[in-house]
Amino acid sequence: MRAAQSVNDHRAKSREGRRHRRIGTTMLVAGVVVLVVALTPTSANAVIPNSNLVPSGPATFNLSCTGNNDPTTDQILAGTVGNPVLLPATITADTIPSPADGEQFSLGFTWHITLPLPLVSLAIAFTQTLVQQNGQLPIHAFGGATGADAVGMPPPTTVDLGTGTAAITYDQGPFTGTFTRSGTGGMVQFTPGVTTTDSVTPAATLHLKCTPMQVTPLTLTDVSVGSPTTAGAAVVRANHWFLRNTNTSGVADVAFTYGNTGDTPIMGDWNGDGEQTPGVVRGITWFLRNSNSTGVADVVLQYGNPGDKVVVGDWNGDGVQSPGVVRGITWFLRNSNSTGVADVSFQYGNPGDTVVVGDWNGYAGASGGKQTPGVIRGIAWFVRNSNSTGVADEVFLYGNIGDTPLSWFHHP
Numbered sequence: 001m002r003a004a005q006s007v008n009d010h011r012a013k014s015r016e017g018r019r020h021r022r023i024g025t026t027m028l029v030a031g032v033v034v035l036v037v038a039l040t041p042t043s044a045n046a047v048i049p050n051s052n053l054v055p056s057g058p059a060t061f062n063l064s065c066t067g068n069n070d071p072t073t074d075q076i077l078a079g080t081v082g083n084p085v086l087l088p089a090t091i092t093a094d095t096i097p098s099p100a101d102g103e104q105f106s107l108g109f110t111w112h113i114t115l116p117l118p119l120v121s122l123a124i125a126f127t128q129t130l131v132q133q134n135g136q137l138p139i140h141a142f143g144g145a146t147g148a149d150a151v152g153m154p155p156p157t158t159v160d161l162g163t164g165t166a167a168i169t170y171d172q173g174p175f176t177g178t179f180t181r182s183g184t185g186g187m188v189q190f191t192p193g194v195t196t197t198d199s200v201t202p203a204a205t206l207h208l209k210c211t212p213m214q215v216t217p218l219t220l221t222d223v224s225v226g227s228p229t230t231a232g233a234a235v236v237r238a239n240h241w242f243l244r245n246t247n248t249s250g251v252a253d254v255a256f257t258y259g260n261t262g263d264t265p266i267m268g269d270w271n272g273d274g275e276q277t278p279g280v281v282r283g284i285t286w287f288l289r290n291s292n293s294t295g296v297a298d299v300v301l302q303y304g305n306p307g308d309k310v311v312v313g314d315w316n317g318d319g320v321q322s323p324g325v326v327r328g329i330t331w332f333l334r335n336s337n338s339t340g341v342a343d344v345s346f347q348y349g350n351p352g353d354t355v356v357v358g359d360w361n362g363y364a365g366a367s368g369g370k371q372t373p374g375v376i377r378g379i380a381w382f383v384r385n386s387n388s389t390g391v392a393d394e395v396f397l398y399g400n401i402g403d404t405p406l407s408w409f410h411h412p
Contacts, residue, residue: 051098051222052319053105053188054272059091059218061192063113063210068196070207077206081118087210088114091139091192091218094174095272095319098222099181108317109150109190109218110173111137115159117167124164126203132157133200137172138193141179142217145188150177189217236265241278243292256294259287268312268321270299270337276321281310286323288337301339304332313357313371315344315387321371326355331373333387346389349375349382356405360394361385376405 064084067073077083090112099105115123115130123130137152152175159170181188192212199206234243238261242252259265259280266279270288279288279297284304287297304310304325311324315333324333329349332342349355353375360372360383374383374392379399382392399405 052095052274053098053107053220054095054223054319055093056219056221057216058093058112059190059192059216061089061212061215063087063089063195064213065208065210068207068209072204073206073208076204080122081116085116085119086213087116087119089192089212091190093190093218093220094317101181101183104178104180105145106176106178107150108174108176109139109152110171110175111152111192112169112171114167114169115161117165120161120164120166120168123199123201124161126201128161130159130161131200132159132170132172133198135172135195135197137175137195139175139177139190139218140193142189142191144181144183144186144220145179145190146182147177147179149193150175150179188220191215191217234267239263241265241292254292256292258289258294263287264310266310266312269314269319270321272318272320274319279312284308286337299337301337303334303339308332309355311355311357314359315370317370324357329353331355331387344387346387348373348384348389350377353377354405356381356383358383379403 064086065077066084067077074083077085092110092112094108096105096107132154133156135152135154135157137154138149139152140149141147152173154172154175157170157172159168161168192215194212195210197208197210199208234241236242239257239259241254241256241258243254244250245253258278260282263280263282266281267276268279268288269276270279271290273290275292277288277290277292279286281287283306284302286299286301286303288299288301289295290298301323303323305327308325308327311326311331311333312321313324313333314321315324316335318335320337322334322337324331326332326349328351329347331344331346331348333344334340335343354377356374356376357371358374359370360374370387372384372387374381376382378401379397381394381396381398383394384390385393
């Protein structure tokens with residue numbers, strides 16, 4: 001689906017009162033100025049100024065599942081895969097700006113549940129797909145935060161069992177919970193509660209109640225990411241990079257060589273440390289470096305096809321920027337700096353549009369916000385607030401025909 005919203009369409013959301021405007025692109029042709037910003041809005045009372053609350057690892061546990069007051073389910077389990085049946089599971093969370101002591105905050109959680117091979121083998125005898133429905137997935141503030149349990153209630157989820165010869169992991173979420181920070185900068189921890197779900201096949205429905213066992217809590221800690229308004233301009237001349245730490249006239253504060261003449265230069269926060277550093281794309285090979293200095297790549301990966309338009313963004317809000325490509329009107333985004341297939345793909349825009357990336361409705365980059373697509377057609381900007389097919393959430397006019405769009409982030 002294309003960005004069909006007209007510049008006169010009253011469905012476009014009003015920009016009046018918006019405190020944070022982001023206009024630009026992280027896809028640039030060689031030699032064009034790149035405007036780079038590392039931005040981290042944080043409460044003035046945060047326990048660590050200019051910090052993010054960052055997951056140090058997922059919650060890990062086993063769900064010990066029996067019949068949910070259903071003797072038939074218990075009988076089926078006992079006669080096939082065992083009662084209880086153990087489902088390995090993890091829970092991951094978003095990165096958010098660090099809340100202060102006593103400050104309310106919202107956090108997104110995603111459950112990752114594995115169906116073990118014996119259960120997959122049992123189900124594949126009756127169906128290619130298993131439907132998980134009527135689920136309730138609670139998570140409890142265990143330390144460093146208070147508040148009611150966040151209970152995820154996912155819609156019915158169809159799980160493809162593949163060949164039936166391997167365990168299958170499926171995701172539920174993200175679900176958002178609201179809590180209040182407590183303590184003075186210690187760890188914030190969450191643990192899963194007792195879950196319920198129905199596993200539906202044409203032969204039978206298993207009504208399951210699952211108790212978490214061997215739980216390692218989901219732990220988040222405050223991680224400093226530097227100044228909240230650090231901004232600078234950069235130019236790339238052949239393979240010479242010139243970076244300036246302020247938006248003022250002057251000579252480069254940092255200069256180094258990286259890549260080859262003819263490479264496509266990019267910048268991104270490849271490791272989540274809050275600093276954007278260089279990368280180049282040569283054909284379909286990406287060479288990413290984690291410091292603004294001469295040297296070899298820290299990460300090398302292959303992604304996309306020759307002729308794709310290159311984009312960079314934090315597509316899932318984890319604080320790490322990673323590759324994307326646009327082919328025609330199809331966007332292929334990957335959530336990690338590694339070779340592989342797209343984690344998200346969708347269609348947006350028209351052939352011939354200039355593609356742009358930004359956090360159009362919040363904070364981006366190190367602050368944990370998601371970056372999403374936009375396109376420019378003439379002087380009309382069509383920006384969308386999710387990485388999915390659909391129409392523009394906002395449309396506005398800016399610039400002149402022939403201008404080169406740049407990316408920048410502003411926090412007043």
